[in-house]
Amino acid sequence: MAKAKNTAYDESKIKTLSSLEHIRLRTGMYIGRLGDGSNLDDGIYILLKEVVDNSIDEFIMGNGSKIIVKVEDNKVKIRDYGRGIPLGKVIDCVSIINTGAKYNDDVFQFSVGLNGVGTKAVNALSEYFRVVSFREGKYFEAIFERGILKKKRQGKTDKEADGTYVEFIPDTEIFNEYNYNFEFIDQRIWNYAYLNSGLTLYLNKQKYESKNGLLDLLDSEVGETTIYDIGYHRSEKLEFAFAHTNTYGENYFSFVNGQYTSDGGTHQSAFREGFLKGVNEFYKKNYSGVDARDGLAGAVAIKLQNPVFESQTKNKLGNTEVRGWLVNEVKSGVVDYLHKNQEAAKKLESKIINNEKLRKELNAVKKEAREAAKKVALKIPNLKDCKYHLGDKKGDDSMIFITEGMSASGSIVSSRDVYRQAVFSLRGKPFNVFGKTKAAIYKNEELFNLMMALGIENDIENLRYGKLIIATDADYDGFHIRNLLMTFFLTYFEELVTAGRVYILETPLFRVRNKKVTKYCYSNKERDEASDEISSAEITRFKGLGEISPKEFGQFIGEDIRLVKVSVRSIKDIPETLEFFMGKNTPARRGFIMENLI
Numbered sequence: 001m002a003k004a005k006n007t008a009y010d011e012s013k014i015k016t017l018s019s020l021e022h023i024r025l026r027t028g029m030y031i032g033r034l035g036d037g038s039n040l041d042d043g044i045y046i047l048l049k050e051v052v053d054n055s056i057d058e059f060i061m062g063n064g065s066k067i068i069v070k071v072e073d074n075k076v077k078i079r080d081y082g083r084g085i086p087l088g089k090v091i092d093c094v095s096i097i098n099t100g101a102k103y104n105d106d107v108f109q110f111s112v113g114l115n116g117v118g119t120k121a122v123n124a125l126s127e128y129f130r131v132v133s134f135r136e137g138k139y140f141e142a143i144f145e146r147g148i149l150k151k152k153r154q155g156k157t158d159k160e161a162d163g164t165y166v167e168f169i170p171d172t173e174i175f176n177e178y179n180y181n182f183e184f185i186d187q188r189i190w191n192y193a194y195l196n197s198g199l200t201l202y203l204n205k206q207k208y209e210s211k212n213g214l215l216d217l218l219d220s221e222v223g224e225t226t227i228y229d230i231g232y233h234r235s236e237k238l239e240f241a242f243a244h245t246n247t248y249g250e251n252y253f254s255f256v257n258g259q260y261t262s263d264g265g266t267h268q269s270a271f272r273e274g275f276l277k278g279v280n281e282f283y284k285k286n287y288s289g290v291d292a293r294d295g296l297a298g299a300v301a302i303k304l305q306n307p308v309f310e311s312q313t314k315n316k317l318g319n320t321e322v323r324g325w326l327v328n329e330v331k332s333g334v335v336d337y338l339h340k341n342q343e344a345a346k347k348l349e350s351k352i353i354n355n356e357k358l359r360k361e362l363n364a365v366k367k368e369a370r371e372a373a374k375k376v377a378l379k380i381p382n383l384k385d386c387k388y389h390l391g392d393k394k395g396d397d398s399m400i401f402i403t404e405g406m407s408a409s410g411s412i413v414s415s416r417d418v419y420r421q422a423v424f425s426l427r428g429k430p431f432n433v434f435g436k437t438k439a440a441i442y443k444n445e446e447l448f449n450l451m452m453a454l455g456i457e458n459d460i461e462n463l464r465y466g467k468l469i470i471a472t473d474a475d476y477d478g479f480h481i482r483n484l485l486m487t488f489f490l491t492y493f494e495e496l497v498t499a500g501r502v503y504i505l506e507t508p509l510f511r512v513r514n515k516k517v518t519k520y521c522y523s524n525k526e527r528d529e530a531s532d533e534i535s536s537a538e539i540t541r542f543k544g545l546g547e548i549s550p551k552e553f554g555q556f557i558g559e560d561i562r563l564v565k566v567s568v569r570s571i572k573d574i575p576e577t578l579e580f581f582m583g584k585n586t587p588a589r590r591g592f593i594m595e596n597l598i
Contacts, residue, residue: 020095020124020147027174030121037178039565040187041262041500044170044178047125049188050118051078051166056192056258058082059199064163068202069189071180074169075128081163085133087140091149094119094131094142119166123147125175126168134160146171190220195258195301214241214299217253221571222297227351228344233333240271240300240330244351248438249460249495250293251571255301256309256317262500265310265317267326271300274330281331282338283349290459291355297571302326362439366457369442382425383453384413389464399467400424400454401505401557403545404481412471414550416557422465424453429477430484433491441492460493468496469563471505473544486566490577497566506562507548511540520552522562 023030027043035042048069055067055078064081071077085093097120123129124147132141137158143151170178182203189201193208194217201208210216215232218241222230226243233240254261254268261268272293279285279292302322310316338345388395400422403409409425416423431444441447442457451457455464470485472478482504489502496502508520512530514537521527531537542548548556556562568577 020120023097023121023124024147024174027125031125034175035178036176037180037184040184040567041565042178043125044175044180045184045188047122047168047170048076048078048185050122051076051168052188052192053118053258055080055082055164056196056199058163059196060258065198066200066202067192069185070204071182071185072204074178074180075167076169077165077167079163079165081161084135084162084164085131085140087133087135087138087154090131090133090140091142091152094123094129095144095147095149096120122166122168125171127171127173129168130166132165134162134164136162146173191217191255191260192258194299195255214239214253214301217241218243218297218299221251221253221299225571225575226297227295228347229341231334231337231341231344233330233337235329237303238301238326238329240298240333242275242296242298242334244295244348245297245571247295247494247571248492249295251297251495251498253299254317255299256307257303258301259307261309261315261317263310263316264499266319266323267300267302267317270323270326271298271330273323274327275334277327278331278334278338279348279352282335282345287352287356288359291352291359294355294359295351300330358438362442365439365442369445369448369457380449380453382409382427382449384409384416384423385453386417386422387419389455390466394420396466398422398465399469400465401469401471402426402450402485403471404428404473404478405546411545411548411550411553412557415554421557422453424450426450426481429481430488432484433488438492441488447488456493456496460496463496463501466501467503467563468501469503469505470566471507471545474507474509475543478544489566490568494568494571497568498571500565500567502566503563504566505557506564507542507545507553507556509542511542511552512537513540514538520556 027034031043031046033039033041033043035044037044048071052067052069055064058064058080059067059082061082063083066081068079069077119131123144126144127146129144129147130141132139134157137156138154139157139160140154141152142149172178185203186206189203189208190210193199193201193210194213197210197213199209212219212232213234215230218230222243222245225245225247227245228243230241230243250272252264252268252271254264254271256265256267272289275296275298276287276289276292280287304319304322306319308318310318338348386398386400388398390396390398392398398420401409401412401416402424403412404426405428406425409423412421412423427446430450431441431447433441433447441451448457453464454468455462468489470482472481472485486502489497506522508522509524510521510527510530512519512521512527512534514534517534519526519530519534521530527539531539545553
C-alpha cells in the first residue's frame with residue numbers, strides 16, 4: 001500500500017492570524033451558523049443581536065431608555081442613548097478581541113453580549129462597518145471594511161446626545177445571498193422589550209415597549225388559551241410567569257441576562273422543580289411533576305454576574321450553583337400567587353386532577369401498546385439506528401430522517417453517516433391525529449413505533465436525537481405526509497417544535513448537467529440559471545427521493561445539508577393553524593390549497 005505523502009512541518013507552516021482574521025476563518029466558533037436569513041438562528045440575526053445587546057447592557061446599568069433599530073436593503077443601523085464608548089477606545093473595542101468593559105463588574109454587572117467578542121465579530125463579518133461614539137459634546141467615528149480600518153475622524157458636536165451609533169452590512173463573501181426576515185427581527189425586539197420594562201425600542205418606526213415584562217410575553221404567547229389568570233413574580237435577580245392551557249406537554253421561554261436560552265439549562269430545570277414544590281406545598285399533596293406541569297407554559301428570566309453557557313452562542317445555561325436559591329424563590333412565588341388568587345388555585349387543582357386521571361387511563365393504553373409491540377418484534381420495525389444519541393458525548397449532532405416508504409429511505413440509508421444519522425421509514429400516510437385524544441396515538445401501531453424510535457413514548461426527556469427531520473417527496477402526497485407529521489408533533493409534542501428540534505429536509509428538484517458540469521437546483525429559478533450557464537444541458541426532474549441515487553444523495557445530507565426549521569410565530573396560533581390545514585374542508589382551505597400547493 002502506498003504511503004501518504006509527507007508534508008513538511010516546520011516553522012514556515014506556523015501561522016498567526018489576527019483576531020478578526022480568525023473570526024472570518026472560523027465563523028462558526030463565534031456566531032454558530034451562517035445561513036441565508038431563513039432561520040431565526042442564522043448568523044445575520046446574531047450580528048444584529050450582538051450590537052443591540054451592547055445597548056441593552058447600557059440600559060441595564062441605568063443609561064439610556066431608548067434604542068432605535070433600522071434595517072433597510074440589508075444595511076442595519078442601531079442607535080442607543082447610553083454612555084457611549086470612551087472616545088479613545090472606540091477602535092480597540094470593535095476590533096481587538098478581549099477588549100471591553102464587560103470584564104469590569106463596576107461598569108457592567110449583568111452583561112448579555114459575547115463578552116469582548118460581539119462587535120468584533122460584527123466588524124469582521126461585515127463588508128461595511130461604521131461606529132460613532134458620542135460623549136459630552138464630542139464624537140469619534142471609525143469605518144471598517146471586512147475588519148480593516150479604512151477611515152477615522154473625531155471632533156465636536158452640539159447636536160447629538162450621548163450614546164453609540166453602529167451601522168453595518170453583513171459580508172456577502174461570508175454569508176453569500178441572504179435576506180432579513182422581519183418576523184424574526186420583530187420577535188427579537190419584542191423579547192428585548194419584555195425583558196426590560198421601562199425601555200422603548202423602535203424597529204423601522206414601529207414602537208416596542210412592555211410595562212409588565214414576562215407577564216406580557218406569556219400573554220402574547222398563550223393569550224386567551226389560559227385556564228386561569230397568568231401568575232407572575234418579580235425580584236431583583238429573578239422574574240417568572242406561568243399559566244396552564246389545554247395543550248399537551250410543557251413550553252418554556254427562558255432567559256439569562258436577556259439572552260434567550262433555547263435549550264434551557266439549570267435555571268429552567270430549577271423553575272420546573274420549584275413550580276412542582278410550590279404546588280405541592282400549597283395543596284398539601286404529593287402530585288407528580290407530569291400531572292402538575294402538563295399543559296404548563298412558563299417564562300423565566302434570571303440575572304447572573306458570571307453565567308456559564310454550554311456553547312459560544314449561549315443556548316443553554318450550565319451554572320449549577322443557582323439551583324438552590326432559584327428552586328426556593330420559585331416555590332415561594334407560586335405559593336404566594338395561589339394564596340392571593342383562590343379562583344386560579346381551584347382551576348389549577350382541577351387541571352392537575354384531570355391530568356392525573358388522563359395519565360392513568362393513558363398508562364393502560366400504553367401498556368397494551370407495549371405488549372402489542374413486543375409480539376411484533378424485539379426491534380423497532382423500519383428503524384435504521386445510528387451509533388450516537390442525545391446524551392452521548394458525540395450525540396448533540398445526531399439526527400433521524402422520517403421518510404415515506406422503503407424506496408425513499410433506501411437512498412438515505414445507503415449514503416448516511418452511520419454514527420449520527422438514523423432513518424425511520426413510514427409505511428404510507430400516517431394516521432391523521434387532528435382532533436384525536438392522546439390515547440389514539442398509542443393505539444396506532446406506526447405512530448407508537450415512531451415514538452419508540454424517537455424515545456418519546458413516555459416523555460420527551462428521553463428524546464434520542466438532536467434533530468427530527470421530515471424527509472418527504474416534493475409532490476402532493478409528500479406535502480400531505482409532511483402536514484400529517486407536523487400535525488402529530490404540534491398536537492402532542494409542541495415543545496419539540498418550540499425548542500427547534502423539528503426540521504424539513506430540502507432536496508434538489510432538478511439536476512442540470514452536461515459531460516463536464518453538474519448542478520443541482522432547488523427551484524425553477526435555479527434550474528433556469530443553470531441551464532443558461534451550462535451548454536447542451538440535460539435537465540432531470542427528481543419526482544421523488546427514491547430517484548436520487550445513493551452516491552448523489554450523500555452530498556444532500558452531508559456538510560451542505562439544507563434544513564428548514566419548523567417554527568411557530570406563537571403557541572396560541574397552533575390550534576387555529578391546525579384547524580385550517582387539517583380540519584374540515586372549508587371553502588377558504590380549499591382555495592388556499594388550490595392556489596398554493598396544487
